[in-house]
Structures are given as structure tokens and as C-alpha cells.
Amino acid sequence: MTKRALISVSDKTGIVALANNLVDLGWEIISTGGTKASLDEAGVKSLAIEEVTGFPEMMDGRVKTLHPLVHGGLLGRRDLEDHMSAMAEHGIQPIDLVVVNLYPFKETLLAGGDYAEMVEKIDIGGPSMLRSAAKNHASVTVLTDPDDYALVLDELSKNGETSFETRQKLAGKVFRHTASYDALIASYLTEQLEVKETENLTLTYQLNQTMRYGENNHQSATFYESALPISYSIAQAKQLNGKALSFNNIRDADAAIKIARDFLEMPTVVALKHMNPCGIGQASTIGEAWDFAYEADPVSIFGGIIVLNREVDAETAQKMHEIFLEIIIAPSYSPEALEILTTKKKNMRILELDFSEAEASKKEAEVTGVLGGILVQEQDVIEEEPDSWEIPTAKKPTATEFEALKFAWKAVKFVKSNGIIVTNDHQTLGVGPGQTNRVASVKIALEQATEKGLDNAVLGSDAFFPFADNIEVIAEAGVKAIVQPGGSVRDDEVIAACDKHGIAMVFTGIRHFRH
Incomplete structure (x- = not known):
């Protein structure tokens, strides 16, 4: 037949x-x-x-x-x-x-x-x-x-x-x-x-890259991207130079561009290492922003992930070329900058990313795998309203301090919990990430910041201070303004400790845990 x-x-x-x-x-x-x-x-x-x-x-x-x-x-x-x-x-x-x-x-x-x-x-x-x-x-x-x-x-x-x-x-x-x-x-x-909780969850992704290995070299791994591509994502970034991205590269780069997305209003440079920011600098030019990000932690930035939210010019490229960086991400590069960055840097990953869709990327849900299931949540992209923040202390922040507090609050959202950050109004000075108690995170952040000087420095905490002992450590270092969510059963003790040491404190009413 x-x-x-x-x-x-x-x-x-x-x-x-x-x-x-x-x-x-x-x-x-x-x-x-x-x-x-x-x-x-x-x-x-x-x-x-x-x-x-x-x-x-x-x-x-x-x-x-x-x-x-x-x-x-x-x-x-x-x-x-x-x-x-x-x-x-x-x-x-x-x-x-x-x-x-x-x-x-x-x-x-x-x-x-x-x-x-x-x-x-x-x-x-x-x-x-x-x-x-x-x-x-x-x-x-x-x-x-x-x-x-x-x-x-x-x-x-x-x-x-x-x-x-x-x-x-x-x-x-x-x-x-x-x-x-x-x-x-x-x-x-x-x-x-507009159904929020469905009886079944159907997700679909398409193969982007088969990886040499996963988080460690004995783990296999694959990179899949959303079937409906997200322009502001590592999956859609255009690689201009360097080796293929590794599993850890992708995770770190993703974390870095999420930070950069919150600092679009001014030229900003984000330096990230192991899922935590090690330097954020903001200025009137991208070159000056790089200087601030680099100076924030010139040790940790070595081998780091760098995101710049403006075109990279030759001067900035030359500064970056002088140290070892794992990945550089930016919306564009001048021809001279690209030539500088690729000279004798064949393995450095250079990515071009469409920043015009950064806001739209906030709509995608976050999916986290656990044994036997997944957790799905909205991204932590709540619109902050600093004008509505509560100031429960006798001392009120100065205008300069308040600008620094806003900067610190944006930045601390991306520090692994228990997360503490010390900043001024344009630069991170110390980062205390991921400790099992908040005092330890405070001490790490203050130790880094003290080396650079604490002029106009403020401190941000991703969650409330459970005890006043945190304030004692902060006061001893000389920091005079704090931003935190508030909401502890011991808030009164924390406020009293701030008043005792002449520290201004702001309650935002919003927590930013990042596990």
C-alpha cells in the first residue's frame, strides 16, 4: 500500500x-x-x-x-x-x-x-x-x-x-x-x-544555553528563558566579547541588573559579587559613577560583575580595563570603549542590554524551586514613598541625610538578609550581608565604612532592629541617621536608644528581606 x-x-x-x-x-x-x-x-x-x-x-x-x-x-x-x-x-x-x-x-x-x-x-x-x-x-x-x-x-x-x-x-x-x-x-x-491563584500553574521556557556545569563543576545545568522573551534580561542581552556565561555568571548578572533597574534616574554603576552589591556609585557622569562604585570596595570589585546604566565611553573603559572584571553590562559602548575593553581581554564577558524595557521587566513573577514544588511571588518592586516615611526620633534627618537615607534604602533591598548597608547620598561605603544575626551584619558594614570615613554616612537595615544593641554599635561608630522598616515589639527601646545618642531614625513601614 x-x-x-x-x-x-x-x-x-x-x-x-x-x-x-x-x-x-x-x-x-x-x-x-x-x-x-x-x-x-x-x-x-x-x-x-x-x-x-x-x-x-x-x-x-x-x-x-x-x-x-x-x-x-x-x-x-x-x-x-x-x-x-x-x-x-x-x-x-x-x-x-x-x-x-x-x-x-x-x-x-x-x-x-x-x-x-x-x-x-x-x-x-x-x-x-x-x-x-x-x-x-x-x-x-x-x-x-x-x-x-x-x-x-x-x-x-x-x-x-x-x-x-x-x-x-x-x-x-x-x-x-x-x-x-x-x-x-x-x-x-x-x-x-487577572486570575492570581490558579488551580494549576503552567509555565513554559525554551532552551537558551546548555551549560558546561552548574553552581559547582560536578553539577549539570541548563539555561532556559521565558517563552515570551523579556528584553531587559540576561537571556536577551547581546554578548559582544568573551566566553559563554556560566551558571553563576548568569545568576550574578541577573542580580546586578535588578539593582541597576532601581537607579535609572542618574548615571549609576553597580558592582556585584556573589549576589550582593559590593559597590554602587551615582553621579552626573558615568565615569564619576564608576569612580564611586570602585572606591566603595576596591578589593571585592576584583572579578566582579559591573552594570553601567549609560553608554560606556573611552575614559571609563580605560579605568575598568586596568582591573580584572568578570562581566561588564551596559546599554551601549562607544567604538573606542569597546576596543579598549577587548584588547588583551579575550575572556571578559561584555554584554549589551536594552535598558528601555527595564520598567516592563518588573512585571515578571519570581519563581523559586524547592524540593517537591516551586514558590511564586511578585518581584520586590513596590513603589516607595519617602514623603510618607515616619520619623519617630527626636532628632530629624537633615536634607543631606534624608537624600542619603533614600539612597541607602534603595540599595539595602538588594543585600542578602540579614542585610545592612552604610552609604552617603551617592555611594555605598560598607555592606554587611547574609549574617545569622543583625549585629554581625552591622559590624561588618561599619568596619568597611569606617575605613573610608563616615562623613554624611547613614545606615540602612532591610528589616527591623529586634534589639537596641544594634543602635549601641551604630552610635559607637558615629553614624547619625538610620533607615529601617520598624515594626519590632521593641521599637520603643530602639527609638529611646537613638534619642540617647542623638541619632535620627526613619521608619519606612516596608521590609525588604532577600534570601
């Missing part, structure tokens, strides 16, 4: 060549709508789907392949006599190869399609054929990716059929493809309805 292939594709890449080769191998082609038109134009003989089903395509193409003569030909098991008898009784001919890719739902969404357009781009017949063929992969070969056409043609040419292993692999690929397709549709409709 002549082998039959059903071809119905939105993406016509390589389809004429595939069909031509199948005809040369003695196959009969069944095709639909636009696919048949393409084959006819190329002179490839094919049967229209209505010639098989006896029914015309109808309802604007919504109904054309949902028919027993199609699905019976796909699902009928060739190894079961009763299946083959039923097919013979009802005039159902086997279909041995299905080539289908789906309506461009994702592409239409990215192009800004309205609701009516999106609904029309929900493919029904395509996934049904793919799933039927994939279920019966013991006998049916199924293709949804043009990259696989050559493999199948090669096997058909050499052996007259595909191997079970190939059919099995292609079937698995189909179910991943249709699952991803359905996940996008589910996500779109969920968003349209």
Missing part, C-alpha cells in the same frame, strides 16, 4: 523540498489550505484534505481535519486485527507521516495581537493531529520542527521507514511542543482574566 503523509504547516520553511523528496520516494501527500497552495505553486502533487474526508474545509478553516478518516488513519494500530478491520470497513487508509506546525499564537502575541486575533490563533486541529500521531508512534512518524526533516528523509531514503527510536524521540518532542503551546494560551487567558 502506498505510504501517505499529511502535511499542514504554518511555517513553510523547507516544506516544498520535504514534499518533493517524499513524492520521489513514492509517497502520497495530503495537504490543507495554504500548505496545498504552496505545494501546488511549486508543482508538487498533493490531495486536498476534502478529497480524503469528503467534507469541505469550513468555518474559516476551523473545521477541516477533525474527521474519523483523518484521525482513524493516524490512531489505528497496525498490530491489532480489530483496528485494521475497522479501518477497512469504514474506508480509512493509514496515514504514516504527519508534518504539522501550529498557528502562530506566540508570534501574534509578541506582535501585539488583540483578544479576537489571539483567540483565532488558538490551533485545535493541529495539536489534535500531532497528539494522535505521537500517541501512535509505534507506526506513525510525526514532525513539527523543520530541523528534523533531514533526519527523517535520510532514514526513509536508506531504510524505507523510520526507526522506532526516531519515532519515539519525535513523539516526545511533539508532546513537549503542544504542552508549551497550551501553556502560552493558558497563561494569556489567565492574564486576561
